[in-house]
Amino acid sequence: MKKHLFLLLLLAASLATSTHLNAQVKFGVKAGLNLANINSGGDEDVLDGLDPKMTPTFLVGGVVEFGLTENLGIGTGVQLSGKGFKLEEEDEFGKYSIRSNPLYLQVPVSINYQNNGFFASFGPYLGFGVGGKNKETFDGESDTYDVEFGDGSNEDDLYSPLDYGLTLELGYTVAGAVRLSASYQLGLANALPKTFKDEGYKVNHQVIGVAATYLFGGQ
Template sequence: MKKLLLTLAAGALFFGAQAQISIMPKAGVSLASVASKSAGESSTSDMKTGFAFGVAAPISVSEQFSVQPELLYIQKGGEEKNNGLTTSATINYLEIPVMARAHFGGFYVGAGPYLGIALGGKAKIDDGSASIEADLNIGTDEAEDDVKPTDFGLYFGLGYGFEVGSGKLVLDARYGLGLSNTLPGGDSDNFNKNRNIAITVGYAIPLGQ
């Protein structure tokens, strides 16, 4: 047992010595839609543009592999147009993605899960001459609420980073596949699931240098 503990400790020290941690502010846009099913009939809303910004902490384990936890504010939702009437919803999430990334020179591909916490949102109806807005209710009550308080899904993405000054400028594009049913009281024949494309620019600043 003592030998095993010493081996694990040595491995942890080696990993800590090899890993390079950076802090990376990032910002961009979220092109969001909602995949829905109502009474068994599927549909997908039009995309709605929102904001995405936050901070990431890229951890470079080697030249070929890194792990990147993030804390993001991101807007999701969607819109629909019918007979001159536009109905849209914007949901604000505090999101925690963790991306595993494989690097090929300056390029990388990545994937990982995310957890989203709904902070609030608005629904809007616009007929071209006037509009009405209302706050969305966040919760799990089927009769009272519009959106569940949490969302879970996967991100798949790619990007490119290059040296600028003492840090690295990083261009990132990713697709978000929501796995959670965000409709309170929903089931397999009645659901809303988030979809989005996020495009961001970040600047990674190495720590300890």
């Protein structure tokens, strides 16, 4: 699956490059709210019955859209996309919570459809972990520290540096320049470090987002 996604990204990027000289090109800036969570799978349950909740974070970046026909096009860009989860537990020892918000530099490639202001897109994304924060709280006392990405050789490694998956986005363009949209990102990569993967654990990112995109350029 990873190889297929890489090939699809390369194919779509090559198509965009080869057609953009004759296509209508639009640029834009995009910002929005992400509601992020994780889903556990694999042979072993890393959450072990725990119930993670959505955590709010953000998305911001630039977009480029190549119009191929009146209604169809290809979209790409570079964005900072926040992901993660929130977990709250209470037992006889006290109340514990963690809010984890890893941040990824993400490149989406999508097939876009537009008609009478309505917009839909679908395609893969590839992301690389660049930062983020974890906040742990126990009985009212909190500790905030950086998110660490790696293969698990460092005990602080919490996530794999590589993420990839699929995005579906639906929206409407107002006044020809501002697009309001809602999206769903389904992570296909195992977000855990390699040492956890080797033990049969698996976690995927899931993100529901709302965003506004300001577009300029084109005809």
